[in-house]
Every structure is written in structure tokens, then in C-alpha cells.
Amino acid sequence: MKKLDRRAWLRTAGLTGAFSMLGGLSAVQAKDDAVAPLAATPIEDAIARLSSNENPMGPSPKARQAMIEAFEWGCRYPYSYATELAEMIAKKHGVSRDHIVLGSGSSEGLKCTALAFGLHGADIISAAPTYLSLLSYAEHFGAHINMVPLDDDLVHDLDAMGGRITNKTGLVFVCNPNNPTGTILPAEKLKDFCRDVSSQVNVFVDEAYFEYIEQPYPSMVELVKEEKNVIVSRTFSKVYGLAGVRMGYLVARPDIADRIRKKRMSMLNVLAINAAKAVLEDGKFYQASLAQNKATKQLIYDTLDDLKLKYVPSSTNFVFFHTGKDISEVIPAMLEHKVRVGRPFPPLRDWCRISTGTTEDVKLFCKGLRKMMA
Ligand SMILES: Cc1ncc(COP(=O)(O)O)c(C=O)c1O
Known part of the structure; x- marks a missing residue:
């Protein structure tokens, strides 16, 4: 996920106007210097977080707008x-x-x-x-x-x-x-x-x-x-x-x-x-989320097919695949390649769960997996 500062985030959501109406960030900070800066900092900037089955396309612009309005x-x-x-x-x-x-x-x-x-x-x-x-x-x-x-x-x-x-x-x-x-x-x-x-x-x-x-x-x-x-x-x-x-x-x-x-x-x-x-009410975002999921899931399938790793066709936004290695080895090995994969799911300890995500993050996973399995 790309790191966006607060201004850029508001611009992306088309909300700079709405936020200025509320007095803007400086007005919020001016009231109390002890208030921490409000910049939206991704939790793990350098790591592709493909461990929790999240949808990185959200929140949609309409959801962001709705939250601002609900202030x-x-x-x-x-x-x-x-x-x-x-x-x-x-x-x-x-x-x-x-x-x-x-x-x-x-x-x-x-x-x-x-x-x-x-x-x-x-x-x-x-x-x-x-x-x-x-x-x-x-x-x-x-x-x-x-x-x-x-x-x-x-x-x-x-x-x-x-x-x-x-x-x-x-x-x-x-x-x-x-x-x-x-x-x-x-x-x-x-x-x-x-x-x-x-x-x-x-x-x-x-x-x-x-x-x-x-x-x-x-x-x-x-x-x-x-x-x-x-x-x-x-x-x-x-x-x-x-x-x-x-x-x-x-x-x-x-x-x-x-x-x-x-x-x-x-x-x-x-x-x-x-x-x-x-x-x-946002059918466009819904369809875009499904399309992104389908495309990145296919990237994962293609890599697994290429590596001849067994997987279960998935009706979700993640794929469960067989690495043949204990998950306690796989998690740190993939972290070395800047990818966080799912937690252990005993008794299937030689399987791994990977979430779909941005194309960039999923490509990083595919590259890392090829190196780990080499
Ligand atoms: C099967 C299942 N149910 C429920 C949840 C909980 O999700 P939330 O509390 O965000 O709705 C998850 C989260 O990953 C899940 O995988």
C-alpha cells in the first residue's frame, strides 16, 4: 500500500473542500499542541500485508465522503x-x-x-x-x-x-x-x-x-x-x-x-x-473490488501452477496452498521477502494462506514465493 499523507488522502477522496470547512488540520492542531499529528500512516509500510484477508481498495471514495459528512x-x-x-x-x-x-x-x-x-x-x-x-x-x-x-x-x-x-x-x-x-x-x-x-x-x-x-x-x-x-x-x-x-x-x-x-x-x-x-449503494466500488480480487487471485494461481504447488480453488479473497514446509519456517522466510502471510492453521501446518491485495503486493508475494521455493 502506498503511503499517503493526510492532504494527499483528502485529495484522493476529493474531500479537501469538506475538510477545510471544518477548519482544516492546522486548526485542529492549533487547539492543542499535544495532539499527535493526524497523518494516516500505514502500519507496515514496507511489508505487503497479505495476512488478514483485507480489501486494500477500501474505504471507497464514497465511504470516505460519508464518514466526513457524519462528523x-x-x-x-x-x-x-x-x-x-x-x-x-x-x-x-x-x-x-x-x-x-x-x-x-x-x-x-x-x-x-x-x-x-x-x-x-x-x-x-x-x-x-x-x-x-x-x-x-x-x-x-x-x-x-x-x-x-x-x-x-x-x-x-x-x-x-x-x-x-x-x-x-x-x-x-x-x-x-x-x-x-x-x-x-x-x-x-x-x-x-x-x-x-x-x-x-x-x-x-x-x-x-x-x-x-x-x-x-x-x-x-x-x-x-x-x-x-x-x-x-x-x-x-x-x-x-x-x-x-x-x-x-x-x-x-x-x-x-x-x-x-x-x-x-x-x-x-x-x-x-x-x-x-x-x-x-455503491455498485461500482463493489464490482471493482470483485474484479481486483479476481485478477490478483489469478496471479496467485498462475504462480502456484508454475511452481506445481497444490491449492484449493477459492471462493474468497485468499488462497490456501500447500508448501510442504512447516508454516513456522514459511512466515519468517516470506517476511524476508517483505510479505506477511497468514498465521498457522493447525493441523494443516504445511499449508499457507495468502490474501489477495494490490497488484503490486501480490506480485511481491509471487516473486518471494518463487525465491523461497527455489
Ligand atoms: C470467516 C470470518 N468471519 C468473520 C470475520 C470477522 O470479520 P469482521 O469482524 O471484520 O467482520 C473474519 C475476519 O477475517 C472471517 O474470516
């Missing part, structure tokens, strides 16, 4: 603004607003669900490896995590997961597409599983990467509409490019949504709410 509401509690966003999301999914639980990223929804259904020593069934946020939080509060290995194609083994359900099971967690493997389940199989299992226990389907699925594919929100015990999470952090702004949501039957909503600890902020509203 004006910074003195107000966010209730009414949040209601408007929830209405928009509900409309998008064809449900009523009481089905929507907004949160600070989908992480908040994941964690509140853990609190709502994972306490008192309940069992939570999940795949391994998968996305851990809900699971580790629940475990911290006393849940028992019952992990079922992925099958040989690195896809959820739904039959085995279903077979583990007992009267102690509080929740079944399915991440689809799965992080870290990028795999999706056959749609009908997942639907049948959710329909069947949700008659006994709540099923949580994490759809953080749903927008990246290239073929027609149903969201499990369909089952929420059938009033099943199914909870779906979505995020603005991936295709919408707002990972640092923090906004996500759950879709669930109103009684379930209410139970989860009661566990929320924080309120939303008006800047994030307005940014989310802007990106929902």
Missing part, C-alpha cells in the same frame, strides 16, 4: 442512524428490521452469539480448521468446542458434524466459504443440513466471504426466512473494504436476534454507520 452527527447517539442502516440491510435481504443485529464488525455478532448460546458448559460443534473467533470466545466462557476435521477435499464433513450432536450441544458453527481453506459446501447439502439440524439446535453460518462466490449460490438467509433456528453473519470488512471502520451484522429470526442483541456491549458509531450505508 456532524458525532455529538448524537447513533440510534436513529443505526435504524436506517438496519432498514437498508433488511430490505436487501427481504426480511424485516427486527431480523437484523448490527455490530462492530461481524466479530461482535459472533461473540454475542457465543455468549447467548455457548455458556454453561454447552458444546459447540465446528470444523477444524475454521474461523475461531466465536469458538475461542465461547471456550473462554466455559463452552466445550467439539472440532470435526475437514474432509480430504478440505470441505466441512457435515455428516460427521451432525453425528456429534447431543443434548449438550448449544450451537453448530459453519463457516461458508470457510476460512482458511476458501472452500464452499455444495449448496443443497448445506441447506439440507441446516434444515435438518436446526430442528434440534441453532446453526450459525458465517458468510463473511459470501460476496466472492462466483457461481449462483444461496445465502442461508433463505432458511432464516423459513423461520428456522439459523443465524447468518455478514461483514462490511471484506468486499466493502471497511475492515478498520468496523461494521457487520447478523440475520436471524426476531426472537433469536433479540436474545443475541441483549448481549451486545457497545454502541455503533455514526461514522461507520454512514460509511456502510454509502457502500451498500
